[in-house]
Amino acid sequence: YKWYVDWQNRQCVQNCKIDSNNRSNPTSSCGGRKNLPIKDFFDSSNECCGEMLSWLPFPECMRGSNNNRSENQDDNEGR
Secondary structure: OOOOEOOOEEEEOOOOOOOHHHHHOOOOOOOOOOOHHHHEEEHHHHHHHHHHOOOOOOOHOOOHHHHHHHHHHHHHOOO
């Protein structure tokens, strides 16, 4: 699957259908299917993050990274 920027969450995600298998999986990189211009798709997460969200550290840019998952778990534990 190609990669694109989910601007709302400031993360690169894959252009794949979100279903019950990956919705509940915090390490899933699927962001849903989008009809975007071809220039807005990238072949890899590295390319997407490097070209579109280069000011973010890679673990923050990449949906499904272990770093994002642990931050979310820490947030939930503090509540």
